[in-house]
Amino acid sequence: MIRSTDPEIILPYLHDASNLSGGYAHEVVFPEDEQDVIHILDEACRSKTPVTVAGNGTGLVGARIPFGGIILSTTKLGGFRKVCRIHENSAYAVTGPAITLRKLQEAVSAHGFLYPPDPTEQNAFIGASVATNASGARSFQYGATRNWVRRLKIVLPTGDILELRRGECFANNENYLIVKGSKNTFELPLPHYTLPHTKHSAGYYVAPGMDALDLFIGSEGTLGVFTEVEVELIPKPYGFFSGIAFFEQKEHAWQFVDQVREESLKNRISREKDSLNACVLEYFDFSALNILRDIYPEIPQQARSAIFFEQEIRPGSETRLTTEWLQLLQNHHVLLSQSWFGKSVKEHTRFRIFRHAIPALVNKILRQYKQMKIGTDFTVPNEHFFDLLGLYQQYLENSGLQYCTFGHIADNHLHVNILPRNDQEAKKGWELYNQLASQIIQWGGSLSAEHGIGKIKKIYLLKMTGRSGMMEMALIKKKLDPDGILGRGNIIPEEFLNNEDADER
Numbered sequence: 001m002i003r004s005t006d007p008e009i010i011l012p013y014l015h016d017a018s019n020l021s022g023g024y025a026h027e028v029v030f031p032e033d034e035q036d037v038i039h040i041l042d043e044a045c046r047s048k049t050p051v052t053v054a055g056n057g058t059g060l061v062g063a064r065i066p067f068g069g070i071i072l073s074t075t076k077l078g079g080f081r082k083v084c085r086i087h088e089n090s091a092y093a094v095t096g097p098a099i100t101l102r103k104l105q106e107a108v109s110a111h112g113f114l115y116p117p118d119p120t121e122q123n124a125f126i127g128a129s130v131a132t133n134a135s136g137a138r139s140f141q142y143g144a145t146r147n148w149v150r151r152l153k154i155v156l157p158t159g160d161i162l163e164l165r166r167g168e169c170f171a172n173n174e175n176y177l178i179v180k181g182s183k184n185t186f187e188l189p190l191p192h193y194t195l196p197h198t199k200h201s202a203g204y205y206v207a208p209g210m211d212a213l214d215l216f217i218g219s220e221g222t223l224g225v226f227t228e229v230e231v232e233l234i235p236k237p238y239g240f241f242s243g244i245a246f247f248e249q250k251e252h253a254w255q256f257v258d259q260v261r262e263e264s265l266k267n268r269i270s271r272e273k274d275s276l277n278a279c280v281l282e283y284f285d286f287s288a289l290n291i292l293r294d295i296y297p298e299i300p301q302q303a304r305s306a307i308f309f310e311q312e313i314r315p316g317s318e319t320r321l322t323t324e325w326l327q328l329l330q331n332h333h334v335l336l337s338q339s340w341f342g343k344s345v346k347e348h349t350r351f352r353i354f355r356h357a358i359p360a361l362v363n364k365i366l367r368q369y370k371q372m373k374i375g376t377d378f379t380v381p382n383e384h385f386f387d388l389l390g391l392y393q394q395y396l397e398n399s400g401l402q403y404c405t406f407g408h409i410a411d412n413h414l415h416v417n418i419l420p421r422n423d424q425e426a427k428k429g430w431e432l433y434n435q436l437a438s439q440i441i442q443w444g445g446s447l448s449a450e451h452g453i454g455k456i457k458k459i460y461l462l463k464m465t466g467r468s469g470m471m472e473m474a475l476i477k478k479k480l481d482p483d484g485i486l487g488r489g490n491i492i493p494e495e496f497l498n499n500e501d502a503d504e505r
């Protein structure tokens with residue numbers, strides 16, 4: 001196993017896409033198998049050294065940035081070359097944690113499959129995307145990563161190896177999960193908070209009778225190190241009709257989304273074959289389009305908002321579905337002749353690259369300003385869709401701050417990115433974030449639908465879980481990680497991990 005204390009080798013691990021600064025560590029280690037991970041965690045427990053697990057550093061909340069201790073890089077823990085077995089008869093893949101989503105998708109595609117979760121950042125590792133319960137454009141149809149994880153192999157700080165397969169271990173009637181590791185059995189009392197009825201990746205998952213696997217999905221490197229991941233696949237769709245539809249008025253785009261969403265949900269329930277059913281609906285506001293205009297001068301001048309959409313098609317359904325979509329778009333005053341539509345893989349890829357360009361450009365601007373990411377990852381229940389859009393408009397338009405809004409509008413999940421040019425604007429940006437967060441919680445929404453909490457959003461999570469919820473999470477963590485070495489600073493504020501009250505319920 002390679003270990004290094006060379007500051008140049010450590011340096012890249014002190015960053016992720018959040019731009020959180022100040023990280024430090026005295027060593028980075030590169031375990032190559034479970035025994036190496038057990039050895040590292042054992043050593044760290046004995047010396048009470050914090051261990052931060054690192055994926056590929058595309059995270060947006062500083063979760064993989066260490067503040068002391070050592071970094072456990074997962075890069076040599078079995079990526080594509082080492083383990084990626086695709087089981088064609090039952091449609092699943094088994095892989096090490098360090099394969100990128102792009103490579104996984106390419107590998108399964110060659111066998112005629114699709115891995116449905118669709119985070120736009122394809123450089124993320126599969127292990128980390130499980131640790132953050134990542135989701136993305138297609139989550140409107142297919143849900144988040146959680147829905148597609150069948151099995152995890154996890155090394156705990158106690159030296160236990162846990163092998164959790166979906167459907168095998170559930171919470172009991174007393175609301176305890178009894179989890180058997182290779183050495184110990186863990187009795188985990190579940191928190192009493194309830195999760196919002198939305199996409200959600202903020203704190204530990206809990207539900208009556210929940211599957212033990214779900215506790216670890218979204219745990220952001222705080223409970224264990226995933227060394228093997230098994231995910232479900234579906235047959236690759238025959239094709240897509242997709243496009244970037246431009247609108248002169250944002251309200252027309254919003255109404256369009258509202259109708260398409262309603263029809264898609266209705267058609268899914270009635271299982272009407274080959275009917276209108278969006279798998280992707282992604283929004284761009286005027287500022288997002290303006291940022292994109294630098295590299296896409298062909299964006300129509302009149303466009304003030306846009307929607308990226310995808311519809312799966314099958315042989316024979318193309319013409320009818322295309323006509324239906326175009327009619328619907330016209331009903332909502334799309335700039336039809338200036339919008340972009342396509343059915344070929346090339347066009348489809350072009351639209352996906354356009355969609356990914358906006359967060360990538362935003363992160364580039366923030367790096368230029370040397371500012372940390374202030375991005376909302378809020379989502380609300382469907383009944384608050386228009387409230388959410390109104391809220392953003394009300395708070396942002398008069399804020400005097402630069403910002404842009406884009407993202408997963410079908411899930412009421414838009415990323416407002418504030419672009420502060422200096423520390424004063426950043427302070428104002430976080431105040432605004434705080435005000436928005438309070439309203440989102442009142443509406444029964446989630447503070448994080450997909451990015452997680454990491455180090456930069458935990459004070460806001462406290463608003464959702466309350467102190468008792470935090471203590472309950474801390475208790476679970478203490479049972480699985482008694483020395484408190486893993487992912488310190490993520491999700492749970494230090495004061496709750498040091499609090500003796502959290503030791504017993």
Ligand SMILES: Cc1cc2nc3c(=O)[nH]c(=O)nc-3n(C[C@H](O)[C@H](O)[C@H](O)COP(=O)(O)OP(=O)(O)OC[C@H]3O[C@@H](n4cnc5c(N)ncnc54)[C@H](O)[C@@H]3O)c2cc1C
Binds near residue numbers: 053132360451
């Ligand atoms: C331009 C851009 C677009 C993005 N779009 C999306 C999107 O559409 N949807 C979305 O959900 N996210 C998105 N993200 C965020 C990011 O890609 C995800 O959070 C991703 O899951 C992080 O993967 P990573 O490999 O970079 O992990 P890292 O940032 O390195 O780590 C993330 C977390 O995972 C933990 N971790 C990593 N590996 C393991 C392991 N083996 N075992 C246990 N814990 C582990 C780390 O400790 C850390 O807490 C985007 C980011 C960027 C920069």
